[in-house]
Amino acid sequence: GLRWVIDPLDGTKTAIDYAQGHKDYDQFGVHIGLVQGNTPIAGVAYFPAMEQGKGVAYFTDDGKAYKQTGDSTSKQINVSKPPLKAVGLLAAVHFHEARRPEMIAGRHYHAVPGVGGQRLCLVAEGAADVADMNDIPTTHRGQYAYKQWDLAAAHAILKAAGGELISAETQEPATYDSPELKMDGACAGGREMLNLLQLATLPVESSKAR
Numbered sequence: 001g002l003r004w005v006i007d008p009l010d011g012t013k014t015a016i017d018y019a020q021g022h023k024d025y026d027q028f029g030v031h032i033g034l035v036q037g038n039t040p041i042a043g044v045a046y047f048p049a050m051e052q053g054k055g056v057a058y059f060t061d062d063g064k065a066y067k068q069t070g071d072s073t074s075k076q077i078n079v080s081k082p083p084l085k086a087v088g089l090l091a092a093v094h095f096h097e098a099r100r101p102e103m104i105a106g107r108h109y110h111a112v113p114g115v116g117g118q119r120l121c122l123v124a125e126g127a128a129d130v131a132d133m134n135d136i137p138t139t140h141r142g143q144y145a146y147k148q149w150d151l152a153a154a155h156a157i158l159k160a161a162g163g164e165l166i167s168a169e170t171q172e173p174a175t176y177d178s179p180e181l182k183m184d185g186a187c188a189g190g191r192e193m194l195n196l197l198q199l200a201t202l203p204v205e206s207s208k209a210r
Contacts, residue, residue, distance in 0.1 A: 005152035007031040011115040027115040033152030038175040043153030058121045065161035077125040079163040079190030092119035092128035105197035117154035124161035134185035146183040166200045
C-alpha cells in the first residue's frame with residue numbers, strides 16, 4: 001500500500017547551528033516522501049535557509065524531478081552521466097572530514113559537503129556524481145545508520161532524476177521494508193555513473209527525453 005514517510009526537520013544540529021549564527025549551515029530541511037510497497041515513488045524536500053534565505057525546493061511531478069529556488073520558475077533536473085568531469089569524481093559527503101571515506105569506488109574524489117538526504121538532491125541535480133551515505137557509525141544511533149524518513153523523499157527525487165540509492169549490504173536498490181524503519185549504509189548516483197564505478201549493475205533506460 002501507500003504510506004507517507006515524513007521528516008519534519010532533517011539536519012537538526014545543522015538547524016541549531018544556523019540559528020546560533022552559523023549561516024553557512026543552511027542545508028537543513030523538511031522531507032515528505034510517498035512510499036508504495038518498498039519503493040519511494042514521490043517526494044518533496046524543502047530547504048528554507050538555502051540561497052540566502054530564498055529557500056530551495058526539490059520535488060517530483062509526473063515521474064520527473066524539479067528544483068525551484070525562491071519564487072523562480074522550477075526547472076527539471078537530471079543526474080550527471082559519464083564521462084567524469086575534468087575535475088574528477090564529485091562526491092556528496094558529510095560536512096565533517098572525519099566522517100568522510102578516504103576513497104569512493106577506489107577513486108579519490110572532490111568533496112561536495114551536504115547534510116543527510118540533501119546529498120541525494122545534490123546528485124539528483126548533477127551537482128555531485130555520487131553520494132556517500134555510510135557516515136553514521138553504529139554507535140551514533142544504535143544498530144543502524146539512517147532511518148527511512150531521512151532518505152525516502154530525496155530517494156524518490158533521485159529516482160525521478162535518473163538515479164538510484166544502492167544498499168552497501170545487498171548491492172541492490174535500497175528498499176523500505178525494515179520493521180525498525182532502518183536503512184542500510186548506501187551510495188547514490190546516476191544509474192550509468194554507478195555502473196561505470198562498478199558500485200552496481202543496473203539497467204539503463206534508452207536515451208529519451210526525460
